[in-house]
Amino acid sequence: MTSAETLNKLLQENNGYLKTSDAVAAGVSRTVLGDFVCKYGLERVAHGLYMSQDVWEDGLYVIQVRYPEAVFSHETALYLLNLANREPSPFSVTFKTGKNSAGLSKQGIKVYKVKEELFGEGIVEVRSPSGHTVRAYNAERTICDLFRSRRHIEIQDLQEGVKTYIRLKEKNIPLLLRYAKAFSVEKTVRQYLEVLL
Structure with missing residues (x-):
């Protein structure tokens, strides 16, 4: 397989995006990658990330590549x-x-911070609407985050999120309550659950 074929394959596998790190890992030199980017008119959307002209920009994926430690x-x-x-x-x-x-705050993205021991609770991999894998918190953790930050959240988003969660078949109420206790929102979460369940 030629370098161009390798890069085209990577581009297809990643829904029109090409990461420098993936190209290098596949044995393609940065010089060859640079020539490929110029020849096919790929757009640089972030450091080490290029996008084909015929795809929609996936803002979620670009953020995840630029800030791999971030969790949506x-x-x-x-x-x-x-x-x-x-x-x-x-x-x-x-x-x-x-x-x-x-850098993210300057772009108008809401940034929350949490202690290291709570950061990893509930991280899952999900698909962005464009089909890229990104990291987000699971439903139970997200509900607790919304309650923790309710002064910065639109009340209808919080209420709709909780109501939709309650209707899920695969909801995990014991896990929700465990997170609620860890994040000091147990009383509020229990009050909501009593009304909705």
Whole structure:
């Protein structure tokens, strides 16, 4: 397989996106990659990430590539988990406390911080609407995040998210209550559940 064939295959497998790291891992030199990018008119959308001209930009995927330690949370996680019916604007991400996220804040993205011991709770891989794999929090963690940040969340987003979650067949109420306790929102979550269940 030629380098061009390898790069075309990577482009197809990744829905029109090409990462420098993937190309290098596949044995393609940066020089050959640069020539390929120029020849086929790929657009540089982030450091080490190129996009074909014939695909829609996937803002969620671009954020995930640029900030691999970020996890989509709050309204954005609701949307990715099909617990919200509209795409959030702006997107929301969570980082460990102490991580520099000034670049995202400047782009108008909502950034939340959480202690390291709670950061990893409930991370799952989900598909963006364009078919790329991104990291988000699971439904139970997301509901707790919404309650924790309810002063910064539109009340209808919180209520709709909780109601949609309650209707899920695969909801996990014991896990929700465990997270609620860990995130100090157990009383509020229990009050909501008493009304809705």
